[in-house]
Amino acid sequence: MDIGTLSVIIVLSILILLAIGVPLVFSAGIVGVVLGYYMFGAPGLNLMMQRMYGFSIEYLLLSVPLFLFMAALVEKSGIAREIYDAIEAWLGGFRGGVLIVTAVMGTVMAAMSGIIGGEIVLLGLVALPQMLRLGYDKRLAVGTTCAAGSLGTMLPPSIVLIIYGLVAGTSISKLFIAAIIPGLILASCYILYITVSCHLRPELAPDNTQHRLSFRDKIRASKGLVAPVILITVILGSIYGGVTSITEAATMGVLGILLIMALRRELKWVKLKGALEQTFLSLGVIVWVSFGATMLTGIYNLAGGPSYIALSIVDLGVSPIVTIMVMLLLFLVLGMFIDWIGILLLAMPVLVPVVTQLGYDPIWFGILFCLTMQTSYLSPPFGPAAFYLKSVAPPDITIVEIFRSFLPFIMIQLVVLGLVLYFPQLALVLT
Template identity: 50%
Template sequence: MFDLQSLGIEYGTVLMLVMLLVLLITGMPLAFVTLLVAFIFAIGWFGPTSVPLITSRIYTFVSSFVFVSVPMFVMMASILDRSGIARDLFDAMRLIGGRIRGGVAVQTIFVAVILAAMSGIIGGEIVLLGLLALPQMLRLGYDRRLAIGVVCAGGSLGTMIPPSIVLIIYGLTANVSIGDLFTAAFVPGFLLAALYVGYVLVRAWLDPQAAPALKPEDIPSGEKARLLKGLVAPMAIVFMVLGSIYGGIASVTEASAVGVLGVILSTMIRGEFSLSMLKGAAIQTLETCGMIVWIGVGASALVGVFNLMGGVNFVSELITGVSDNPTVVILVMMLILFVLGMFLDWVGIALLTMPIFVPIVIQMGYSPVWFGVVFSLSMQVSYLTPPFGPAVFYLKSVAPSDISLGEIFRSMVPFILLQILALALLIAFPAIAIH
């Protein structure tokens, strides 16, 4: 058998990267690619006796108690997808956004924030907004790119606003308190949403044709009461989940179970609950969580082997050797995350890079909680950028047929710039992420 150890850590790292890229190009799923490369290097570098070390690392990842919260939040989102709660929430927001120029776009962003605070899932949120908000904005004569950008960017806020699953996976990987991460992400998440709202209002003011003003409508008191009822269930669920976490009543895992119970009770009260809906939500949850677990297994194995090889220290020295200025090192990390985000899923990026990046961040004197928020915001950018851009493909699946992928990607440009602005503010003023 060829002794990979004879290559040395430098060429071993290069060979590992080449193998990962070649296998990914073949279309093999990331989880299987990382697991295969991990086994090849474990056996080729250390011999067959190293395999039990891989299995023990995998067990450590999947046995984390906090990981239970992931399927709970996915389950919440799956049930919300199948209920009319989001539709009623969108209708209720007419009371807020109906009287200002660009009001429907602002209303869409508000709904996106509330949906993000309910479940922390991104894909379903973009699909919901694509079905509810996009047709309405197009019908009212909104600029197509503005409408598309609002739906995609607003729907991606789930990466930042608690209870974000991105933050949960980061907390598991970096061994950081998820409660602290949620607290730290609160202000940056709403700052990003505020930047989106500000852009919409300025754009509507500079170019009235981009966001036509609606005719003032007098909504009868009875209709207002009906619309306000649409806010009750979402706000109650947000209060149950985030209130129990911030109030110290429940852990993140316990709060996720409370959230599932709240969503199920809401659908029962609304008369929408059925066993077929529950079964469909459960199957979707299993599919999503199965993907996350498999990526976690493969990435944990690969990072474990790379660490034993001395690769983590090697890469750390490479990154810190770029500059003596800590800000420059952080910017290099962001560049690496942006490049990886064009090709890989955020779960894989977190599990592959954070074991290397977080110790460097701590060594430079930065808070790992702050860096978790920075990481989540950088993943926001990856959700909109080509060629991977998951948000774009989610919207394309429900958008009118005359809207092409190219048009959706072009519509993302102003919102990507706003995300980069928010990221720059967070790096320049770390106190924004208070915890």
């Protein structure tokens, strides 16, 4: 059977298995096992086991559970509440100030942990009730909460960037550096949209100018920013300064948050147990999907899949930039139905070599991928951000209302995606 026919059969098989309710890990794994045995017999199964083992002992992969654990600890502690109060002391007195505070807090939390679901839940518990109580527009409050909470996709130490770096064979440190400017542009666009909307339509947000604090009170409240500033400096400073590897920096971050919790008398067994359970659940999803995707892509690569895909794209006769746009459109569509880890592990081993052959930097392509996954977190029908928020939102906020509130933020994300697509130096200038 030629590789073209085999590729079609693989795609159709996975779609059929997903359609009948088989989880992605088993869909990819089943197709991988059948393909491996068909192509290479019993030795093909041995090759898959070797790939799974090689992936699981990758040293940089250790940073993933460490960052997950750190994010869970931050969520269980009172640090997030103090961060919110400190930022609100400085920005809460402006019209739309609490919305801006939520966007800034989402940015700070993303830079601390690089995790998404926990941040949305945290903001949904801390920020959303405050905005609704003060009379902020419900749709704008919900959209800001989820958009800000999903910034962990972009801003380092993003788990998405770490896994992409492992799969694509690129420098994770350079990916972190490349993500800084696009991530901050995205966060700034959220804040700009909120500010302009609240000034053009005052009914969206109450006038809080009478609640502005004195400079002394602002300084007093700023103590809540000490812990996150220390953590961000320790983690990112050690990575960018070349002092430690990603894994060592993640270890320092976990030790740092444990020390802070101990000093605050929050280091209780119940919180540690809850953080560990949350970490293992999240890690289990990543590891299992990684195993299934690694089995399939490993055999497909041996069968000549990447070369076939590359030649097929070249034969289309379109310009390289159009090819990249088609890939991004594919990611956006897949992101409506499949989690980022599945898309990354199934697509990147095939597409990254094509991107390189087209003359583009895989670091830049990784940032584009993260931006598309940022959009997928808000995209119906299965945008995870909506369901994370629904789990903690007041009962009167429906899932349909949540998805409707995402539209302006999805448009902002697509605009930033277009900027980085046509101005690659936005991502590459610091690298």
